[in-house]
Amino acid sequence: MLSISCRNTKTSIYRIWILLALLFPGCNDSTAGLPFDPHIEGLELVNSVAGADAIKAINKLHGMPINVVRGFVANYQGTHDKATVWVSGASSQELAKQQITLMFHKMKNNRRLPFSDYRTLNTNGVRVIAFDGMGQVHYVFRDSKWLYWISADRERIDSILKHLQRTG
Incomplete structure (x- = not known):
């Protein structure tokens, strides 16, 4: 019984x-805990990864472990285009600042990477590193302890950047 x-x-x-x-x-x-609103106008969120899996993907992208405490990867699809937003969270603003400076220096000096036309933009008081490669435009920037890497088509990337800055 x-x-x-x-x-x-x-x-x-x-x-x-x-x-x-x-x-x-x-x-x-x-998408829970993302440092920005994942709903981007004109794009459908088709896949997102967070936590340990995202950190693993970020480390794989870099070819080595980097010091991040949180990570997110969001893949979007539009009617005729696609975009990816990579986000990593450092343990401090100072570490995030060091990481973005080191990353930009290494990328610019590595001729084997498929990126070119490096330039610096100032958008709403934020320094944005822009470059081209792999059929897309890429923007990298820092907001506090968060590092963002956006990959998107030339016609779409500015609206994604504005969205992230507005909702982040």
């Missing part, structure tokens, strides 16, 4: 967990 009661209790608890997962799907959303 006792084992039947325990089994019924376990089954009830299991059913409650399933019900909660169905009622609150956003709780497991990889």
